[in-house]
Amino acid sequence: MSQPEQQMSIGMNILGFGAHAAAWRKAEVAADAYLDVEYYRNIARISERGCLDAIFLADGPALVGDVARQPAGRLEPTVLLTAVALATRHIGVIATASSSYNDPYNLARRFSSLDHISGGRAAWNVVTNAGDAAAQNFGLAGAPRHVDRYARADEFIDVTLKLWDSWEDHAVIADAGSGRFADPAKIHAIDFVGQHFSVKGPLNLPRSPQGRPVLVQAGSSEGGKALGSRYADAIFTTQTTLVDGQAFYQEMKQRARQWGRNPEHLKIMPGLSTVIGSTEAEAQARFDQLNAYHGEEGLLQQVASRVGLAVEELDPDAPLPWQRIGPIEEFERGSHGFLEAQLNLARRENLSIRELSRRILVGHRLLVGTPEQVADSLEHWFRAGAADGFNIMPDVFPSGVEAFVDHVVPLLQKRGVFRREYRGSTLREHLGLPYPASQYQQAAVAV
Amino acid sequence: MSQPEQQMSIGMNILGFGAHAAAWRKAEVAADAYLDVEYYRNIARISERGCLDAIFLADGPALVGDVARQPAGRLEPTVLLTAVALATRHIGVIATASSSYNDPYNLARRFSSLDHISGGRAAWNVVTNAGDAAAQNFGLAGAPRHVDRYARADEFIDVTLKLWDSWEDHAVIADAGSGRFADPAKIHAIDFVGQHFSVKGPLNLPRSPQGRPVLVQAGSSEGGKALGSRYADAIFTTQTTLVDGQAFYQEMKQRARQWGRNPEHLKIMPGLSTVIGSTEAEAQARFDQLNAYHGEEGLLQQVASRVGLAVEELDPDAPLPWQRIGPIEEFERGSHGFLEAQLNLARRENLSIRELSRRILVGHRLLVGTPEQVADSLEHWFRAGAADGFNIMPDVFPSGVEAFVDHVVPLLQKRGVFRREYRGSTLREHLGLPYPASQYQQAAVAV
Structure with missing residues (x-):
């Protein structure tokens, strides 16, 4: 056997009861399980059994x-993932929080606390929150413009990284005998003054x-790509076709180089929704059952609302009305990345709206099939230079994560593209990222 | 035996390594234990063994x-107490958070999450943060004026209560069969527009x-008293003499009545620091050892900084220089309650500065003595109408909480003034507070 080659990373996205x-409605758990930490802990333990890198929670500060x-x-x-981290030993915990509706000091501290409590397994997924509903909970009439949200996010991250770096590694002495607690020369005011x-x-x-906690970024818009390539350790992204995935991967690695970064330290992780069955027919039957709960109109509605048209205006058996869909850059409501992923898939495969509605879940590429088919696709994207890893969104919990961990992960392991055991103890180590020096420590050395 | 009479409540204040x-320096635990959840979980478990109502964490968003x-x-x-709540079953968890440096939506949600996760044991201790250091982490040159901080706190609490009430009790239907998740008529926009x-x-x-999570308030200034009597379920206060304790108790109950509240639903809980030994001499020796670590100047400095004078300006063997200490209302830096408590104690007992420095810890009354002496004082204040309960601040953890739980609590139980077992499952039940109706539910009934 040769040395283990580069392996992929896998995050498990716990999206409520599942991505569908x-x-x-499938009632695998009680309908109030989403308020019960044990529900999440169970999914995390299953994911840890499969040696996954992390679990991930999306979020937004509004009822939508x-x-x-x-x-x-x-x-x-951050509160929920504290509970999850303490029920697991290895798996990373990635919490989403808004750069538009938080303060850097409070956020930096909360994620640092989670990193301390989890023994180095915390990550912050930065989002800017496109919706008006969130804005209206924070004194605004509607969401700030895309460009303004990203300008704020850039500064927010800069401040947050400085706060995380403000104590150097060996600032704490903690010598009860002498009464010396810390070396003040290694603890730095950041004195940040920005816009x-x-x-x-x-x-x-x-x-x-x-x-520092790991930094994840999930925007695939121009603003999102600039921000993510500059600061992020990992990008959760939305490409739905291999060719788009490869192009995005190349672009982001190139952007990272332009910021003076080692492109290997920016991990590209496209989303993938899964509906897994032991045969194709079984997977399709599972998907059909879920779609029946949701109804044809529910499926079409998901496509319609993404492109900003009413479902009544669309012919399900026709392609998207391309002439009525404006340029992506002009969409102020919703994720540019999700919209682009949907439009690219429909265009490249010439899909009807009905077909399209069955190829995407929560804005991401969807695979309905066997464990082999899912493993094939993951390996193909990984080897073809479209992904360093994946953000997996099973249709339903917990059966969807069980199917993935018990049937897809072993195939990936057999093929040598996924770990059989954890080799490190921190999320940074799982992802293959180096320990970052404090920016203040470097400055001290340079003087 | 007669019916159990009214009993006191007791909170355990986990102030770093202890109130001293x-x-x-006593090195009962490792000097970095304050970053380890197990340190806090251990204290909480000991407190729960003594059937205490809650553990309490002070806080401020700055390094001071x-x-x-x-x-x-x-x-x-909130992150730390999530970890603690999941390692305990009964004890309440009270987290301090600032009304000056948070947003109501985020804060309401975090505490609601903690209440869900802990099964109804969460409380928010509202503070306004007097210091400039906190302000400078949130875009301000210095702390807002006292009156402005309290005006904001009032509105902050109003919004937070409305958010906590915005879903009525039975809004969630969660019927997977029919697909009805919730009754939108029982979920209310709050449409709050204020200053x-x-x-x-x-x-x-x-x-x-x-x-709603329990609301705790800790300010004893005029602004603090107005706010606490209007909204709080419990007041953590600072009186250092019985007569001041009785006066404060009477005043707050009266103020609660004036807001139209049942005064029994506002619990008054003065702070008490303890240094406990099996004999007076042993307690004194323990205190002397701690003071020796800290040094004479360290003790005097605590008094000096509270009254806003330099330690060099003070004669340790003379009384406070009363003529040089301005009116409390004009102090903009620091807690009015702590200052008043210190001045009242010095004045009423005609203490020298040195004597005063040994009678107060972290701004609160200090008892150095045997378990009997501590139990006597608690029972006396409780029966004399100066307290519904106490916020206990042991000198050092974990030995201070062990001494309190294993030696003071049994005496209180024997005297019938403290529970021998938990009778309810929520903090509200421990404190003897009723379950609050949603303000939106009441409105719906009235229509």
């Missing part, structure tokens, strides 16, 4: 969706086990 | 103090197990 909008017909509301991710934030610092916590 | 500034000589930095309380906040709502979480 009708997941809760049709609450009469869909589970709504979410436990706050959006003025933050003196230092953070009121020593540096955390990973040096 | 030199607690960490002499970090060279004192442990500094704190894990974020400081505009928040549309509703919260993105169903109502939590306690209806």
Whole structure:
């Protein structure tokens, strides 16, 4: 056997009851399980059994969706993932939080706390929140413009990284005998003054086990790509076809180089929704059952709302009305990345709206098939230079994560593209990322 | 035996390594234990063994103090208390958070999450943060004026209560069979527009197990008393003499009545620091050892900084220089309550500065003595109408909480003033507070 080659990373995206909008109707768990930490801990333990890199929680600070017909509301991710981290030993925990509706000091501290508590397994997924509903919970009439949200996000991340770095690695002496607690020369005010934030610092916590929590970014718009290539350790992205995946991968690695970064330290992880059955027919039957709960109109509605048209205006058996869909850059409501992924898939495969509605779940590529088919696709994207890893969104929990871990992961392991055991103890180590030096420590050395 | 009479409540205040500034020098635990959840979980389990009502974490969003000589930095309380709640079954968890440096939507959600996760044991201790250091981490040159901080706090609490009430008790239907998830008529936008906040709502979480997390307030200034008597379920206060304790108790109950509240639903809980030994001499020796670590100047400095004078200006063997201490209302830096408590104690007992420095820890009354003496004082204050309960701050953890739980609590139980077992499952039940109706539910009934 040769040396283990480069292996992929896999995150498990715990999206409520599953990525399918009708997941809760399958009633694998109680309909209030989404408020119960044990529900999440169970999924995390199953994921850890499969040696996955991390579990991931999306989030937004507003009640959205049709609450009469869909589970709504979410436990706050840093609080919930604290509970999950303490029920697991290895798996990373990635919490989404908004750069538009938080303060850097509070956020930096909460994620540093999670990194301390989890022993170095925390990550922050930065989102800017496109919706008006969130804005209206924070004193605004509607969401700030795309460009303004990303300008704020850039500054927010800069401040947050400085706060995480504000205690150097060996600032704490903790010598009870002499009474010396810390070396003040290694604890730095950051004295940040910017357009959006003025933050003196230092953070009121020593540096955390990973040096800094891992930074994940999920926007595939121009603003998102600029931000992610500059700061992120991992990009959760949305490409739906291999050729788009390869192009995005190349572009992001190139952008990272332009920022002076080692492109291997920016991990590209496309999303993939899965409906897995032991045969194709079984997978399709599972999908059909979920779609029946949701209804034809529910499926079409997902496509319609993404492109900003009413479902009544669309002919399900025709292609998208391309002439009525404006340029992506002009969409101010919703994710540019999800829209682009949907449009690219429909265009490249010349899909009808009905076909398209069955090829995408929550904005991401969907595979309905056997464990072999899923493993084939993951390996293909990974080897073809379209992905360093994947963000997996099973249709329904917990059966979807069980199918993935018990049937797809062993195939990936057999093929040598996924680990058989954890080799490190931090998320940074799982992802193959180096421990980051504090920016203040480097400055001290240079002087 | 007669019916059990009214019993006191007891909270355990986990202040770093203990209330004494030199607690960490005693080295009962590793000097980095304050970053380890197990340290807090152990204290919580000991407290739960004694049937205490809650553990409590103070907090502020800034690094303060002499970090060279004192442990500094704190894990974020809602994250940390999630970890603690999941290692215990009954005890309440009270997290401090700032109304000056948070947004109501995020805060309401985080505490609601903690209440869901803990099964109804969460409380928010509202503070306004007097210091400039916190302000400078949030874009301000210095702390807002006292009056402005309290005006914001009032509105902040109003919004937060509305968000916690925005889902009525039975809004969630969760019927997977029919696909009905919730009754939208029982989920309310709050449409709040005020001086400081505009928040549309509703919260993105169903109502939590306690209806609303318990609200604790800790300011004893005029602004603090107005706010606490209006909104709080419990007041953590600072009186250092019985007569002041009785006066405060009477005043707060009266103020609650004036707001139209049942005064029994506002619990008054003065702070008490303890240094416990099996004999008076042993307790004194323990205290002397801690003071020796801290040094004479360290003790005097605590008094000096509270009254805003330099330690060099003070004669330790003379009384406070009363003519040089301005009116409390004009102090803009620091807690009015702590200052008043210190001045009252010095004045009423005509203490020298040196004597005063040994009678107060972290701004609260200090008892150095035997378990009987501590139990006597608690029972006396409780029966004399100065307290519904106490917020206990042992000198050093874990030995201080062990001494309290294993030696003071049994005496209180024997005297019938403290529970021998938990009778309820929520913090609200421990405190003897009723389950609050949603303000939106009441309105619906009235229509």
